[in-house]
Amino acid sequence: MSDQPIIKISLPDGSVREYPKGVTGHQIAFSISEGLARNVLAAKVNGEVWDSSRPIEADATVTLLTWNDPEGKATFWHSSAHLLAEALEALYPGVKFGTGPSLEKGFYYDVDLGGQALSMEDFAAIEAKMQELARGKNQYLRQPISKADAISFFTEKGDEYKLELIDGLEDGQITFYTQGNFTDLCRGPHIPNTGIIKAIKLTNIAGAYWRNNQENKMLTRIYGITFPKQKELEEHLHQVEEAKKRDHRKLGKELELFAFSEKVGQGLPLWLPKGAMLRERLESFLKKAQLKAGYLPVVTPHIGSKALYVTSGHWEKYGKDSFQPIKTPDEDEEFMLKPMNCPHHCEIYKTKPRSYRDLPLRLAEFGTVYRYEQSGELHGLTRVRGFTQDDAHIFCRTDQVKEEFLRVIDLVLYVFKTLGFNDYSAQISLRDPENKAKYIGTDEDWEKAESAIIEASAERGLATVTELGEAAFYGPKLDFMVRDALGRKWQLGTIQVDYQLPQRFNLEYIGSDNQKHQPVMIHRAPFGSMERFIAILIENTAGQFPLWLSPDQIVILPISEKYADYAEEVFFTLQDQDIRGFVDHRDEKIGRKIRDAEVTKVPFMLIVGEKEQSEQLVSIRRKGEGDLGSMKVEDFIVFFQKEIKNNLTSF
RNA sequence: GCUGUUGUAGCUCAGGGGUAGAGCACUUCCUUGGUAAGGAAGAGGUCAGGGGUUCAAAUCCCCUCAACAGCUCCA
Structure with a gap:
């Protein structure tokens, strides 16, 4: 009616338009242009992504989301996951559903087929069903529902996974979405209808634990990707093929850089002459920079007595999951392959009394360490069981921590810049506040260390993301993460502040007050490990190394x-x-x-x-x-x- | 570690209950050639390993190992 209340909608271009109360994102788009209305996938209302068909009841800031917006794509793919579920339910009656979110590229749905095996050979039929359902142009309908009704719906359906999810939700906040014959528990939002999904490709199938917990049942995860145009799907598939050509495992073999041998053992790389030369150049490059930065080289053995790791805490934390102790003819004598260099470096620190004038003491070593990684984790050179860290430990006074931290950041950035690693992210890894038992050390030390990292990162203007629960067991870290050719994330450079090891090893120095004090330790590795760094370098450069590194120039x-x-x-x-x-x-x-x-x-x-x-x-x-x-x-x-x-x- | 897929020549791969195949690489010979593949001949495999079914197994079944994908883990 004409006396319908009016609300004000602010748009991204700064304009403010008036619409009747209850206007939808789609209607706003239509008032701007028909073309835009056709392309709108969802609407961002006051920062929250909504269905474009959902009425807006009050003044709001609205951004219309299309395929060109990351959030538009996410909505598109989330809706595609529902389409996959609908197809699966049609083809495999009785299938139960876990969760089905969008990904950075595509989506997946976790399903329980009740013991029935699904393979990639079944994909063609599922894709065809999805195409058929998409052509039905079924609307995605949002429906708020009471907790009791939601429970009875899924009890009747017999889907214990959805019931478990509902259990964690608050009554009054629960919504269902229905498209065609398929109804799912879902917060949304969704695209207007299935017809927008034109190109469909199921890409992969794998197991995944329910709720990401190893104790739970393993569901079947089906991955897929969809596009509004067939051509975009083709381009995407082409890009994936191109990326595969840069895989360091393939190039490493072709360029004769490294190899693996079943007989030597899983995850134990053999460096071939060309690879070894490349690696040596990288080492000398960093050694030169480190010399300027005031590091002192040290060399320590590949093994250390078990007592060393009992002192450091590594034995208690990782002893069972490590390469097991090496025995000697002497009964009761045991050595460990070193999983870290720091305990050895602590013992170097202790070789003589230290004065506050000696600090910071920066001990550097390209130290080879051995860790018994889970067999399913091994991956080319990026995850191996024997690798060399470009390790160093900085022993300093509390008042020097920040300055030292900043200097390390500068060194890492220099290394990344020289090698053309522009596409990295800096991650601050803090401890999990819910599970402090996983870590050693006092709250006070942790807080000091965490704030040192946060301040130093801010001071260097790093764009950081913070992850809780990703810290090492002895301290928080600043990690430099990069992606490989196939988009997986890996940690390269790392800087870690540590108040624990100095305590465990009773490290001390004489201060200007002639009293004993405890130094702080900073662990740092700009490359992270030579193996992983070179893997990423190979993928970044597609094997076309900078001239100074090239094995044959x-x-x-x-x-x-x-x-x-x-x-x-x-x-x-x-x-x-x-x-x-x-x-x-x-x-x-x-x-x-x-x-x-x-x-x-x-x-x-x-x-x-x-x-x-x-x-x-x-x-x-x-x-x-x-x-x-x-x-x-x-x-x-x-x-x-x-x-x-x-x-x-x-x- | 878990789920799934795969394993044939140095590499990339075809084949498939009845004597093991191709291209490239390799060796030898011919060719001495000017900016992205010259020609010919030859050699090379316990078909991942072990067990089973069968007259017969590289092929079918089971176990082990390894690789790959994802999950979980990651000092």
């Missing part, structure tokens, strides 16, 4: 065997300038040699034939770019060294 390609001597001469000149590579003496045509050099990702090809030999030149070809013309060998050396200098700045 140049290859010399003689046109024929007649120029072999000249090729050797050029090679030795370059080798004298520390330029790495080899001469391709094979009895092949130049086209073939070029192709093989391209495939093995050698940055520079130096072609030598009659013309080059007679004029003392080399013809330069850059991988991926092609012919750069001819130049004198000396000029190439200058050019080459300038290249390296440009992307390898010092700390």
